[in-house]
Amino acid sequence: MIPLALAREYVARGFSVIPLRERDKRPALPAWKPFQTRYPTDAELVEWFGKNPKLNIGIVTGKISGVTVVDFDSDKAWEYATSRGFPESLTVKTAKGRHCYMAYEPGMGNFQKRDDLPGIDLRGDGGYVVAPFSIHPSGFKYIWLGECGARPFLPDWLKINLTAPTAQTKAPIEQIWKGQSEGNRDNSLARLAGVWVKSLSFEDCMVQGRAWNKLNNPPLDEFSIQKTINSIWNKEHKHTDAELSENEIVTIENLLPAFEQLYEHGDTKGLSTGWNEVDQFYTIRKKEWTLLTGIPGHGKTTFMDAVIVNTVNLHQWRWGIFSAENVPFERHYAAYLEKFIRKSFSREPRMTMPEIVRETTRIREHMFFINPNENYFTLDRVLKISSDLIIKRQVDAIVIDPWNEMDHQRPATLSETEYISQSLTKLRRFARQSNVHIFMIAHPTKLVKDRNTGKYPVPTPYDVSGSAAWRNKADNCLSIWYDYERPGETEIHIQKVRFKEVGHPGTAKLTFNSILGTFDEPQLNVREGYQVP
Numbered sequence: 001m002i003p004l005a006l007a008r009e010y011v012a013r014g015f016s017v018i019p020l021r022e023r024d025k026r027p028a029l030p031a032w033k034p035f036q037t038r039y040p041t042d043a044e045l046v047e048w049f050g051k052n053p054k055l056n057i058g059i060v061t062g063k064i065s066g067v068t069v070v071d072f073d074s075d076k077a078w079e080y081a082t083s084r085g086f087p088e089s090l091t092v093k094t095a096k097g098r099h100c101y102m103a104y105e106p107g108m109g110n111f112q113k114r115d116d117l118p119g120i121d122l123r124g125d126g127g128y129v130v131a132p133f134s135i136h137p138s139g140f141k142y143i144w145l146g147e148c149g150a151r152p153f154l155p156d157w158l159k160i161n162l163t164a165p166t167a168q169t170k171a172p173i174e175q176i177w178k179g180q181s182e183g184n185r186d187n188s189l190a191r192l193a194g195v196w197v198k199s200l201s202f203e204d205c206m207v208q209g210r211a212w213n214k215l216n217n218p219p220l221d222e223f224s225i226q227k228t229i230n231s232i233w234n235k236e237h238k239h240t241d242a243e244l245s246e247n248e249i250v251t252i253e254n255l256l257p258a259f260e261q262l263y264e265h266g267d268t269k270g271l272s273t274g275w276n277e278v279d280q281f282y283t284i285r286k287k288e289w290t291l292l293t294g295i296p297g298h299g300k301t302t303f304m305d306a307v308i309v310n311t312v313n314l315h316q317w318r319w320g321i322f323s324a325e326n327v328p329f330e331r332h333y334a335a336y337l338e339k340f341i342r343k344s345f346s347r348e349p350r351m352t353m354p355e356i357v358r359e360t361t362r363i364r365e366h367m368f369f370i371n372p373n374e375n376y377f378t379l380d381r382v383l384k385i386s387s388d389l390i391i392k393r394q395v396d397a398i399v400i401d402p403w404n405e406m407d408h409q410r411p412a413t414l415s416e417t418e419y420i421s422q423s424l425t426k427l428r429r430f431a432r433q434s435n436v437h438i439f440m441i442a443h444p445t446k447l448v449k450d451r452n453t454g455k456y457p458v459p460t461p462y463d464v465s466g467s468a469a470w471r472n473k474a475d476n477c478l479s480i481w482y483d484y485e486r487p488g489e490t491e492i493h494i495q496k497v498r499f500k501e502v503g504h505p506g507t508a509k510l511t512f513n514s515i516l517g518t519f520d521e522p523q524l525n526v527r528e529g530y531q532v533p
Contacts, residue, residue, distance in 0.1 A: 004049040006133055007057055011039055011391055016064045018128060019048040020056035023135045027128075028055055030248075035060050036126065038433060039387050056134035062125035064384070066104045067151060069123040070158070072097040077119025087152040092132050095140040099129050103151045109198070117158075126198040179215030186228060189213075189220070193232035204422055205229050211414050267501040274310025277521050281494040281506035282476060284311065286396065288498070289431045289438035291470055293459050294480035299490055300441050301326065301401055302335075302517045303480050307439075308399070309339040312366045317396040320389040322370035322382050324405040329369055336363060338516045347515065368393055377407040379423055383430050390434050403442040404465065421469040428473060442470065455483075458493050471496065476503075488512055490519065 010017050016035045019028040028048070040048075049055055061069050072078040073096050090101040097119070108124035123129050132142045176188045192212060196205040209225045270283025284290075284307075294300040301323065311317040326332040334345040340359045343351040368389055372381045382400060389395045400406075410419040431438045444463035447456045458481045461471035471477060477496035483489055490512045497503040510519040 002049075003053050003055060003057060003133075004045060006131070007040075007045045007049050008042070010057065010059060010131060011045070014066055014388070015131075016040065016060040017045075017131065018058045018060060019052075020058045020130065020134065022052075022054045022056065023137050023139075024056065025058075025130055025137075027058065028052075032058075032060075032128070034433075036062060036064055038064070038430070039391055041434075042391070057131040058128040058134075059131045061123040061127045061129060062108075063104055063106070063380075068102045068104055068108045068154065069127075069129045070100045070102060070154070071121040071123060071129065072100070072119060073121065074119045080118075081120065081158075084157045085155055086158075087155060088146075088150060089152055090149050091145040092129075093143050093145040094130070095136040095138055095142075098145060101151050103153045105153060108154070109195075120158075177212065177215075179212070179217065181217055185213075185216050185220050186224065189225065189228045190232055193229045194236075196229075197233050197236040202229070202233050204425075205233065207418055207422065208414070211418060267499070270502040271311070271315050273307055274314055275508070275510060275519065275521055277510060278492055278494075278508040280503075281508055282478065282492075282497060282503040284397075284437055285499075285502050286435050286437050287432045288475035288502070289427055289440060290476040290478060291461055291464070291474040292439055292441045292478050292480065293444055293461065293464055293470075295447065295456055295459060296443060298480050298482040299512065300480050303490070303492070303519065304399060304401060304439060304441060305335060305517065306339060306519050308367065308397075309336065311397070312362065313340075315396075316366070318366045318368070318393055320368050320370050320386050320393075320395045320398045321401075322372075322385075322399060323401040324377065325402065329371075332369075333363070335517055336367070339518055342516060342518065344515060368395065377405070378409060379406060379426070382406070383426070386430075386436075387434065390436060395436065397437040397439065399439045399441070401439075401441040403440055417469065421473070424469050424473040428475075440474075458491070460495055475499070482512070489522075 007017050016039050018032045018035050018040070020026060021028045049057070059065060059067075059069075061067055070081075071094075072081060073094075075097065078097060086100070092099040092101070104124070106125075108122065110124060110127040111122050130136075130142055132144050134142050136142065176192060180188045189209060189212070193205060193209065196208050200208065206226065206229060209229050210222075213219045213225055268285065270285035272279050273282065273284060292300055292304060308317075308319050308321070312319070323332060326335075337351060337356060337359055338345050340362070341351045341355050343349060343355070345351060370382055370385050370389075372378075372385060379400075382398075386395070386398045389398075408419070408423075410416065414422075427438060427440065430436075442464045444459035445465045447459060447463065449456055459479050461474065461477045462468055464470040474496065475498040476494070479493040479495055481491045481493060483491070488511055490510050492508040492510065494503060494506050494508065497505060509522055511522050512519055
């Protein structure tokens with residue numbers, strides 16, 4: 001089979017893939033860790049396998065692909081496992097043994113050459129395996145074995161072995177997280193850093209280290225923390241340091257084509273929101289993210305829905321929509337129909353069934369609801385589903401509504417400010433790497449009414465619960481404010497725009513129709529038969 005087609009098939013099945021060297025197990029990339037947290041784009045697949053069809057394919061294991069792989073490197077190791085009881089699973093025949101694809105379980109990392117598990121290796125978070133139809137150095141071709149497609153959980157006997165103390169395990173990692181006394185701090189930090197460097201940036205490892213250090217008695221000095229983490233980081237990344245990519249150093253020669261394009265045509269402008277009143281202050285551009293806040297009941301979600309409808313109408317954008325507070329979905333769907341058709345779903349004059357059928361076709365092609373399992377209402381899960389939509393549905397934008405409704409599993413060693421800062425950095429990187437725009441809706445903290453006017457003030461990003469990072473890390477910040485003393489008028493306060501070609505701070509005013517949940521330019525008349533409240 002053609003490697004490019006195979007790679008696309010693996011990605012479509014939910015596996016993150018990387019290129020491996022021809023007839024080799026080693027990565028053909030200087031750094032493959034980014035693909036532990038995101039899928040490769042189709043352009044990257046074409047660049048790798050379209051230009052060099054002799055490359056092998058690697059499947060990244062762990063959370064991103066939803067698999068833990070048990071590697072049996074001999075028939076003897078497989079016989080031992082079957083004698084203990086090993087479930088039937090999705091299996092690949094390797095040169096000497098087999099790879100058994102099991103369900104992903106958090107906390108399962110990698111090991112090999114364990115004395116207590118001879119011939120049995122594990123590939124979980126931070127690992128990868130050679131994919132079927134790749135060629136072993138001996139000339140053997142990896143192939144699927146049998147027809148079982150199941151991915152069961154690891155058997156209990158193997159889990160017990162994995163968690164049993166080894167010569168290298170001195171104290172449970174959970175105990176280390178609680179802080180250490182003098183004499184144990186350096187070694188404990190080294191063990192923790194060994195976990196962090198597999199998935200975090202160096203800066204985030206330092207954040208984790210400083211947070212953990214506050215629990216020590218007495219704490220380590222800053223130099224000791226940096227020295228230890230730097231040492232572990234260099235050991236983990238020494239293979240990439242030896243093979244630096246040319247892309248990691250930017251010279252003026254690299255910039256000239258883009259610079260000439262910038263000189264001739266200027267910066268890429270943002271796209272229209274659908275309202276001239278708003279466009280004079282704010283437009284929408286990919287590779288950015290926008291914070292949308294406002295007092296509960298002032299219309300944040302309704303405004304967001306109107307933006308979605310406008311961009312579908314004007315730009316044929318496709319959207320991934322996580323809206324945890326808008327359930328059941330059929331009610332939210334009816335609200336979208338009202339905006340598309342500009343007629344009520346339930347009040348006369350009602351939309352007709354032919355109109356519903358017509359718009360349903362368009363909604364089916366442009367809007368996809370993100371509905372994680374109730375046990376996985378996390379940012380990572382929403383971004384994982386979004387990655388799938390970007391690959392399979394070519395979505396242009398993602399909505400997360402709201403931040404406050406998500407399950408935030410904040411480590412005990414991180415303050416709320418540090419956790420939010422790391423999460424928003426992850427969000428920003430995702431938008432840039434995936435070429436999408438992300439709208440994040442977040443509620444403000446409880447506000448105090450103005451003593452003179454008796455009104456609540458317009459919320460700012462600094463009012464959003466938890467951290468000033470909301471203001472600092474967002475590309476754009478919008479606040480929705482509805483004046484109940486002036487019914488029908490909604491103010492869109494554009495409080496931050498990072499790039500001048502996208503817009504600038506200001507206040508736009510729109511006319512709100514509460515029956516349809518639509519917004520119009522102030523000078524436009526409301527549809528006959530409807531009254532703006």
